[in-house]
Amino acid sequence: MSVKRNAALGRIALLEAIRSEGKAWDVIAPRYGVTNPDPPWKTSLIAMCECLSVSGTLPTLDRRRTEDELAAAVYSEVPAPERQLLALVHTLLSRGLVVEGDLASRMRTVRSRLEAV
Amino acid sequence: MQTAHKHAGGGHDHEVAPTVEEITDFEVLEIAVRELAIEHGLFTAQDHRRFTEWAESVGPAAGSRLVAKAWTDPGFKARLLDDGVNACKEIGINWAEPTGFGTPSDYMNFRVLEDTPRLHHVIVCTLCSCYPRPVLGMSPEWYRSTNYRRRLVRWPREVLAEFGLILPPEVEIRVEDSNQKCRFMVLPVRPSGTENWTEEELAAIVTRDCMIGVALPRPGRTADVHPVHKARRPVHSSPPHGKAAE
Amino acid sequence: MKDKKTSKAPEKTDNAPARFKAGDRVRVKDLPNMFYSRTQMYARGVSGTIAARTYQDLIPEDEAFNRDGRLEQYYIVRFRQKDLWEEYPSEKDTLQTEFPDRWLEPV
Secondary structure, eight states: OOOOOHHHHSOOHHHHHHHHTOOOHHHHHHHTTOOOSSOTTHHHHHHHHHHHHHTTSSOHHHHHHHHHHHHHHTOTTSOHHHHHHHHHHHHHHHTTSSOHHHHHHHHHHHHHHHHHO | OOOOEEOOGGGOOOEEOOOOOSOOHHHHHHHHHHHHHHHTTSSOHHHHHHHHHHHHHOOTHHHHHHHHHHHHOHHHHHHHHHOHHHHHHTTTOOTTTTTSSOOTTTTTEEEEEEOBTTEEEEEEOTTTOOOOHHHHOSOOHHHHSHHHHHHHHHOHHHHHHHTTOOOOTTSEEEEEEOOSSEEEEEEOOOOTTOTTOOHHHHHHHOOHHHHHTSSOOOTTOOSOOOOOOOSOSOTTOOOTTOSOOO | OOOSSSOOSOOOOSSSOOOOOTTOEEEEOOOOOOTTOOSOGGGTTOEEEEEEEEEEEEOHHHHHTTOOOOEEEEEEEEEEHHHHSTTOSOSSOEEEEEEEGGGEEEO
16 A cells, blocks of 8 residues: 655645646647647656666656545646646656755756747 | 648648647757756766667557468467567567667567457556556556556456447456566457458558557547546546546 | 666576466565555555566565665466455456566465
């Protein structure tokens, strides 16, 4: 049975802010008439999951179990690829592999870079 | 993203396919966490690029070709059933990619499950939704749901009925729970009405759902159709005889 | 690509005796629950038949805790659904899943 990890299932402010923006692919793609069922970052996310398993950081079974727990407890209303992304980041944050402040800051940098093009 | 272009007459005003014109926080998040992960040494940019290319290269067309070839070539079928990984090489699918020893989810132990008129296979991974991605691409959302994973092993006939597949009681339904390193694909029975079809025509009716085992191939059926649901219902809750997996 | 965790294609080795062959009757043990066990609760204590030998590989619990592993034989075991689930309505239906040698005992 799964070990109780209530602290790891608590909501994370940064991820809640992203989720509440409401811009999942299945919502915004139809607005632009785009019919591709998957967001453009999906394969990159898949690759990230594989790399984390190969490097031993987050083995597949471990990642899927926490993903199931988070999907049930925190991200149940989020569509599939966004749910997988949020669950992965949530796990990395809760295990201290990535720091929330660093991530928020990096998101600002990345957005500026993308919007400057 | 759609990339098809259509040339209007006269060489001016190409009709460009629509693209999403905004940058969402999800897109930014994926890039940001990836950059930080690489900087922290959790993996290398090179490895990530290799796996991204691999993820973009796999899809269910490979599985369809395996089935069509097995239906038309008894020698190939025998090789496919005997050694799935080696038989895949005959159609250019290499289970060793992209590392030389496969991926940490797909491994290199591919087995094809042959249906007969009296035996129908259906595949699940109760633990974590393992799936034969080199031949079927990425798994569908319903396959990954706890709803499907919990219910298929216990109530396979009910779950198949929700997919529109009802089999008579004299047909044995065999659930394959891929809980270790073997990865499985169903080789369905070739339907009647396909005599003298080419391999391409046959492959067109072998959809992903047929190779998982929740549908049967038949002439005219060239797409898997599901109602498209948002994840409205928590995936962890469902009564034993509840609605179809999403 | 540097691998720390993924099993390589298993080498041929004689140090993993395969106790069972296709057709043998076996029972799934109910060993103490290791954190990352892949042996499903629904199969524990249930008897089935060896459907096939698959490969030799690391014991998954060892792999999860990163010990240099012992190799052992894996098998696909076939169960009658009626033996897995109380009141399963059909006599014919079956379920197959995979176990390493140490999780099985002869019936």
